[in-house]
Amino acid sequence: AQKVTQAQTEISVVEKEDVTLDCVYETRDTTYYLFWYKQPPSGELVFLIRRNSFDEQNEISGRYSWNFQKSTSSFNFTITASQVVDSAVYFCARSGAGSYQLTFGKGTKLSVIP
Amino acid sequence: SQTIHQWPATLVQPVGSPLSLECTVEGTSNPNLYWYRQAAGRGLQLLFYSVGIGQISSEVPQNLSASRPQDRQFILSSKKLLLSDSGFYLCAWSAHADGQDGKLFFGSGTQLSVL
Numbered sequence: 001a002q003k004v005t006q007a008q009t010e011i012s013v014v015e016k017e018d019v020t021l022d023c024v025y026e027t028r029d030t031t032y033y034l035f036w037y038k039q040p041p042s043g044e045l046v047f048l049i050r051r052n053s054f055d056e057q058n059e060i061s062g063r064y065s066w067n068f069q070k071s072t073s074s075f076n077f078t079i080t081a082s083q084v085v086d087s088a089v090y091f092c093a094r095s096g097a098g099s100y101q102l103t104f105g106k107g108t109k110l111s112v113i114p
Numbered sequence: 115s116q117t118i119h120q121w122p123a124t125l126v127q128p129v130g131s132p133l134s135l136e137c138t139v140e141g142t143s144n145p146n147l148y149w150y151r152q153a154a155g156r157g158l159q160l161l162f163y164s165v166g167i168g169q170i171s172s173e174v175p176q177n178l179s180a181s182r183p184q185d186r187q188f189i190l191s192s193k194k195l196l197l198s199d200s201g202f203y204l205c206a207w208s209a210h211a212d213g214q215d216g217k218l219f220f221g222s223g224t225q226l227s228v229l
Binding site for chain 2: 035042043045047
């Protein structure tokens with residue numbers, strides 16, 4: 001199976017600190033997609049970002065940024081100046097081109113302490 | 115705008131009882147529909163997906179089944195629940211054109227406890 005590994009099970013940070021969530025993936029596909037989803041305490045997963053394998057440009061969206069490095073098969077997520085509302089479980093996922101199957105990591109639970 | 119409704123939010127069922135979870139999508143037509151299960155401490159596992167009415171694909175062998183009687187309705191069922199069926203069930207949809215690239219929109223989930 002082509003796994004997605006999120007080695008950090010739980011992280012706690014104090015508000016306003018920066019935090020990076022790690023994601024390492026396995027793939028045999030030439031074309032694939034990588035994702036991050038946020039699951040707040042309410043339970044509903046919220047789509048954050050999608051990246052295709054041909055686009056290694058890092059992306060920034062407000063306080064969120066993503067670092068995609070094919071050389072290390074990593075797709076890390078950084079939250080700058082964390083806020084209490086960022087507290088959630090964050091999932092990294094991948095899919096192969098032409099596949100309906102999203103493979104999720106086990107998630108990283110982020111707690112931002114005021 | 116598109117919305118997805120999933121119910122019930124919580125459910126406690128005895129072993130051996132039947133199950134029916136329902137999901138409907140509004141504001142879009144011909145969506146791809148998905149059922150995922152999230153077990154405690156684990157990631158999400160795709161159970162079923164559907165690209166059209168009556169078209170169901172199963173990703174894992176189990177005692178669950180899915181049906182899509184209408185374009186925007188997706189039902190997860192079981193005739194006899196097992197203890198191992200406990201978990202958090204999430205329905206999701208994606209635009210048909212985007213179906214194969216994983217951009218999913220999720221419902222609020224059903225917490226199922228089988229006792």
